[in-house]
Amino acid sequence: MIRQWYEPLSAYEWLRRTFSFLNIAVFIITATFIFSEFRFDWFENLVGSYLVSTNDSRPETGAIWEAGKQTSNAHKYLNEIISKKENARQNVHQAATFFDLAAGILPGEWVTLEKQQFRTLYLTLEKSVALKIIESSQLVWLLNGSSLDRIFCEGVTGGIKLYFIDSDNRVIKQIDLSREDILEIEDGEKPVSGELADMEGFSGRIYPARNFFDALFKLPADIIPDLMVNPESLLKQNGKIINIGIWNETENGYIKLGFEFEETDGKQVVFIKGREWAVWQLSLNLRGDEN
Amino acid sequence: MNLVLRFIKFFRFCLFSGLILISLGCLFGMFLVFYAAKDLPKLPSPLSRIIERPQTQIFASNGQVLITLGERKTIPLNMVSQDFINAILATEDHRFFEHHGINKLRTLKGLYITFFKTGKVQGASTITQQLAKNLFFSFEKTYQRKFKELLVALQIEASNTKQEILHAYINQIYFGAGAQGIEKASKVFFGKSAQDLSLAEAALLAGLPKSPTNYNPYRHLDLAIKRRELVLKRMVHVGFISDIEAEQAMMTKPVLHHAQSDSRTGSYFLDALINDLVLKYGEDVVYHGGIKVFATIDTRLQSYARQSLKKGLERLDTMMGITQETVDHPQGALVAIDTGSGAVKALVGGRDYYKSEFNRAVKGIRQAGSGFKPFLYYAAFKNLGFHPGTIMTDKPVIIPVKGSADWEPENFSKTFSGDMILKKALINSVNTIAAQIVEKIGPESVTRIAKDCGIKNPLQDVYSVALGTSGVTPFEMASAYTVFANLGVKHEPFFFWRVEDAFGRIIFEHIVQEKRVLDPATAYQVVDMMKSVIESGSGRSIRHLGFNRPAAGKTGTTDRYNDAWFTGFTPTLCTSVWTGFDKKKKLLDVNRVGITGGKGAAPIWADFMTQALKSDPERDFPIPANIRFETVDTTTGCNPKEDNEIVEVLKIPLKSDQQLCKEGEL
Numbered sequence: 038m039i040r041q042w043y044e045p046l047s048a049y050e051w052l053r054r055t056f057s058f059l060n061i062a063v064f065i066i067t068a069t070f071i072f073s074e075f076r077f078d079w080f081e082n083l084v085g086s087y088l089v090s091t092n093d094s095r096p097e098t099g100a101i102w103e104a105g106k107q108t109s110n111a112h113k114y115l116n117e118i119i120s121k122k123e124n125a126r127q128n129v130h131q132a133a134t135f136f137d138l139a140a141g142i143l144p145g146e147w148v149t150l151e152k153q154q155f156r157t158l159y160l161t162l163e164k165s166v167a168l169k170i171i172e173s174s175q176l177v178w179l180l181n182g183s184s185l186d187r188i189f190c191e192g193v194t195g196g197i198k199l200y201f202i203d204s205d206n207r208v209i210k211q212i213d214l215s216r217e218d219i220l221e222i223e224d225g226e227k228p229v230s231g232e233l234a235d236m237e238g239f240s241g242r243i244y245p246a247r248n249f250f251d252a253l254f255k256l257p258a259d260i261i262p263d264l265m266v267n268p269e270s271l272l273k274q275n276g277k278i279i280n281i282g283i284w285n286e287t288e289n290g291y292i293k294l295g296f297e298f299e300e301t302d303g304k305q306v307v308f309i310k311g312r313e314w315a316v317w318q319l320s321l322n323l324r325g326d327e328n
Numbered sequence: 329m330n331l332v333l334r335f336i337k338f339f340r341f342c343l344f345s346g347l348i349l350i351s352l353g354c355l356f357g358m359f360l361v362f363y364a365a366k367d368l369p370k371l372p373s374p375l376s377r378i379i380e381r382p383q384t385q386i387f388a389s390n391g392q393v394l395i396t397l398g399e400r401k402t403i404p405l406n407m408v409s410q411d412f413i414n415a416i417l418a419t420e421d422h423r424f425f426e427h428h429g430i431n432k433l434r435t436l437k438g439l440y441i442t443f444f445k446t447g448k449v450q451g452a453s454t455i456t457q458q459l460a461k462n463l464f465f466s467f468e469k470t471y472q473r474k475f476k477e478l479l480v481a482l483q484i485e486a487s488n489t490k491q492e493i494l495h496a497y498i499n500q501i502y503f504g505a506g507a508q509g510i511e512k513a514s515k516v517f518f519g520k521s522a523q524d525l526s527l528a529e530a531a532l533l534a535g536l537p538k539s540p541t542n543y544n545p546y547r548h549l550d551l552a553i554k555r556r557e558l559v560l561k562r563m564v565h566v567g568f569i570s571d572i573e574a575e576q577a578m579m580t581k582p583v584l585h586h587a588q589s590d591s592r593t594g595s596y597f598l599d600a601l602i603n604d605l606v607l608k609y610g611e612d613v614v615y616h617g618g619i620k621v622f623a624t625i626d627t628r629l630q631s632y633a634r635q636s637l638k639k640g641l642e643r644l645d646t647m648m649g650i651t652q653e654t655v656d657h658p659q660g661a662l663v664a665i666d667t668g669s670g671a672v673k674a675l676v677g678g679r680d681y682y683k684s685e686f687n688r689a690v691k692g693i694r695q696a697g698s699g700f701k702p703f704l705y706y707a708a709f710k711n712l713g714f715h716p717g718t719i720m721t722d723k724p725v726i727i728p729v730k731g732s733a734d735w736e737p738e739n740f741s742k743t744f745s746g747d748m749i750l751k752k753a754l755i756n757s758v759n760t761i762a763a764q765i766v767e768k769i770g771p772e773s774v775t776r777i778a779k780d781c782g783i784k785n786p787l788q789d790v791y792s793v794a795l796g797t798s799g800v801t802p803f804e805m806a807s808a809y810t811v812f813a814n815l816g817v818k819h820e821p822f823f824f825w826r827v828e829d830a831f832g833r834i835i836f837e838h839i840v841q842e843k844r845v846l847d848p849a850t851a852y853q854v855v856d857m858m859k860s861v862i863e864s865g866s867g868r869s870i871r872h873l874g875f876n877r878p879a880a881g882k883t884g885t886t887d888r889y890n891d892a893w894f895t896g897f898t899p900t901l902c903t904s905v906w907t908g909f910d911k912k913k914k915l916l917d918v919n920r921v922g923i924t925g926g927k928g929a930a931p932i933w934a935d936f937m938t939q940a941l942k943s944d945p946e947r948d949f950p951i952p953a954n955i956r957f958e959t960v961d962t963t964t965g966c967n968p969k970e971d972n973e974i975v976e977v978l979k980i981p982l983k984s985d986q987q988l989c990k991e992g993e994l
Contacts, residue, residue, distance in 0.1 A: 051337070100463060114609070119833050206840050
């Protein structure tokens with residue numbers, strides 16, 4: 038049934054319709070709704086509770102979380118530094134040679150080296166080779182006589198730097214070791230393929246083995262050990278010595294001697310070092326023999 | 329009747345429209361809540377977690393904590409002065425304990441004013457809303473941000489008690505001057521704990537969060553006091569205090585605590601150190617990494633440096649006839665470096681940090697004037713074989729410059745003194761002789777020596793570089809002069825010895841490395857000449873002021889009296905002092921006479937060095953083995969003749985291979 042709406046014809050009708058039960062009910066509900074909100078803040082509570090329920094699924098954004106992330110980034114960065122240092126420290130502590138030491142520290146990394154460990158590494162080197170790093174008497178003074186507190190080892194591009202520092206962090210002595218130096222120190226006694234005649238520095242000072250040993254045995258017995266300070270590398274060779282060369286330069290009181298071996302797979306030269314004054318004595322004998 | 333009908337019609341229209349609007353508003357509001365809720369930030373639980381942050385500590389050389397970055401000393405509410413709690417509630421949100429995160433009436437009023445009163449914006453944020461804003465939102469003013477902030481405030485209210493919210497608020501709010509949280513603020517501003525704050529102090533602090541910079545009492549005390557009045561009036565209005573109490577508090581002049589002035593806001597040294605750290609490790613590590621930094625600063629020397637500079641600049645004010653009311657005051661900077669290591673022992677970058685944070689010690693690039701001459705003389709000795717007894721002539725000089733006007737340097741005295749030995753030329757800071765030397769050796773020789781000694785700012789290869797026309801900082805000058813103090817050995821200047829992480833593991837250690845950059849004997853010859861600058865030259869005011877230790881140095885005054893320098897050293901400490909205006913403005917005394925480095929900066933240097941070295945044993949500079957001394961006539965460069973003629977003589981150091989009166993040495 039369709040009821041046709043019509044405009045009230047009288048004020049009474051207007052009032053009756055305006056204040057109908059439905060209108061009054063809607064009005065009261067709305068008023069209650071508004072006043073109860075002002076009185077009890079239920080809307081705030083409702084929204085607040087809803088947001089509490091969704092809290093865990095919301096993103097960690099905003100200033101306070103950003104600060105937390107910055108803290109986390111900072112810790113990550115610091116831990117990286119510490120971890121790199123720790124790795125370098127372990128590598129250094131496990132190092133058995135200076136080569137291991139250099140290989141264990143990357144450029145920009147540094148680690149404190151114990152005095153005892155440096156001493157051990159130094160003592161593994163043959164004396165003439167050790168001199169390339171530091172004069173033994175100077176090391177004795179540094180380790181036992183000076184105000185040395187620790188040895189600071191820093192990795193640099195192409196090698197390492199060793200700082201001997203006192204308790205005020207002042208550098209008493211600095212040693213720069215390039216990778217080439219270290220390789221030379223470590224591999225100094227390894228044979229090199231080739232002939233003495235092809236090597237610079239021996240020119241005019243190459244002698245046949247027989248002549249060399251004849252001249253050597255003419256020397257007083259107490260001088261001979263000083264001519265072959267480290268004969269181990271020679272004794273390890275199976276081939277036959279053909280020629281011996283004397284280097285034309287002195288290094289830390291030693292002169293390099295090259296022994297040319299004839300091996301089954303070609304010629305090889307083994308280097309050893311002899312005390313300068315002993316080699317000089319030998320040279321006199323060799324020249325005398327030549328004359 | 330018609331009127332009644334119309335009224336009824338209107339009433340009905342309003343009623344139904346209102347109902348529809350409310351319904352739509354509710355629907356729209358719910359939509360907004362659901363829509364915005366998914367992007368809202370997560371709230372940490374418990375709320376107190378927001379205050380937990382690792383703190384970076386910086387220690388002085390004596391172990392004293394200089395500053396804790398990010399420090400927020402959390403204290404429970406019952407450890408905070410009730411006056412402060414009342415003051416902050418009265419000022420920020422007096423219905424805090426009544427609402428649930430939003431003050432609806434105030435918000436409606438605020439919206440009405442914002443929308444209907446042109447040009448006016450009314451804030452209506454409750455404490456909870458402010459907390460939400462501080463924790464999660466930027467200070468960008470948008471309606472979207474405001475709405476989200478409101479929602480977070482509702483969540484904070486729903487999941488925390490009022491006490492917890494107030495506790496979080498007062499412990500994280502920023503008061504300015506590096507103070508976050510009420511405990512830190514009351515320590516920084518009043519040197520006391522938050523529970524001991526008086527009503528006047530509490531009201532002053534409660535007024536700061538509205539604008540920590542504008543109301544910073546160290547800088548704008550008058551504004552801070554006005555704001556305090558407002559806070560006290562609010563407290564009276566809300567009923568926390570009586571009119572009499574408010575008036576009594578208003579009468580109280582705030583006594584600000586200055587012992588904390590070496591904190592983040594008060595220390596040029598810390599600014600420089602923190603910049604250095606940030607460059608090395610980044611901001612995250614420095615401000616959020618909880619690291620420990622062991623600085624080189626000596627707090628005793630730093631205090632002397634601050635006092636000496638303050639006293640010296642006040643003396644300069646008097647000389648220049650400048651009063652308190654004058655807007656433009658001369659500025660100054662002082663840097664002291666340990667010559668044996670390069671450690672920066674004291675650094676002050678201005679007159680008052682609270683008025684200007686610009687660090688003139690490390691950022692103020694100014695012309696050094698004659699302070700550059702030691703580099704010139706060293707270069708001449710080294711490259712030309714000159715020595716302190718070499719004769720040159722003080723005469724008018726015109727030096728042609730390619731592609732530019734001829735250079736005609738003048739002496740400060742505007743007079744010429746004829747022949748003189750180089751030692752005398754440096755003592756009297758003769759510009760014409762310096763110009764002749766630089767013409768002979770070339771400016772690049774001078775800049776090379778300066779760079780070798782540690783000047784890092786770009787130096788122009790022009791003749792006038794010998795007279796210090798290139799810009800350098802006091803930090804660079806102090807650092808470069810330490811090379812002379814060490815007779816040629818350079819140490820890189822540095823601000824911290826060691827950096828550790830929160831667990832004490834070492835991240836960085838400074839190793840003091842020496843690098844020989846100058847020949848010791850030649851450097852000694854320059855040092856000997858610089859000693860005479862203090863004994864009888866442009867820096868003699870130092871002796872008049874009672875500083876009697878062996879020391880060497882050089883004044884520097886720029887052409888137009890814009891800069892007055894003195895950089896000098898003893899064998900253990902090198903200090904550079906600069907004074908001048910920030911703008912291009914001359915340092916002139918009340919008689920319009922220019923103020924030189926000897927008058928402006930040297931007294932500050934003398935005052936500082938006297939105090940800094942008072943407990944140290946007196947030492948002279950070591951004399952290199954190949955140095956011998958000769959007494960020479962200052963006008964001939966030869967040993968004085970043994971007749972009775974009175975001549976001026978000076979004792980000069982010569983290297984073993986150098987001779988006096990060498991024919992044709994020029």
